[in-house]
Amino acid sequence: MSARQQSTTDSARVASPPGPAPVRVARRVHGGLVEYDGYSNGAWSYPPDHGGHASRIFIDVDDARLPGVPTC
Numbered sequence: 107m108s109a110r111q112q113s114t115t116d117s118a119r120v121a122s123p124p125g126p127a128p129v130r131v132a133r134r135v136h137g138g139l140v141e142y143d144g145y146s147n148g149a150w151s152y153p154p155d156h157g158g159h160a161s162r163i164f165i166d167v168d169d170a171r172l173p174g175v176p177t178c
Contacts, residue, residue: 107165109158113137113150120158129153129165133178137161151175 109121113135123129130153137150140161149162151172162172 107153107156107160109153109156109160111158113159115140115161117159121156123156125164126166129160130155131165131172131175133176134162134172135159135178152178 107123107125107129108119109123110117111120114137116138131151132154133152135150135152136148137159139146139148140163142163145163147161147163150159151162151165152159
């Protein structure tokens with residue numbers, strides 16, 4: 107996972123934590139479309155510990171809506 111300044115792949119990378127590792131997500135947002143390994147998704151998350159936004163494609167959860175996480 108790479109954390110980016112904004113929710114788009116054109117935005118500057120602000121962190122690249124080693125993975126896989128658990129991340130805390132504060133909110134979810136709609137952003138630029140990401141295509142990877144046969145998947146495409148415009149959903150992004152904000153993991154505050156990494157100071158940027160991460161495409162939901164790279165966050166491994168059973169429910170892509172991230173229950174309990176507010177949408178901004």
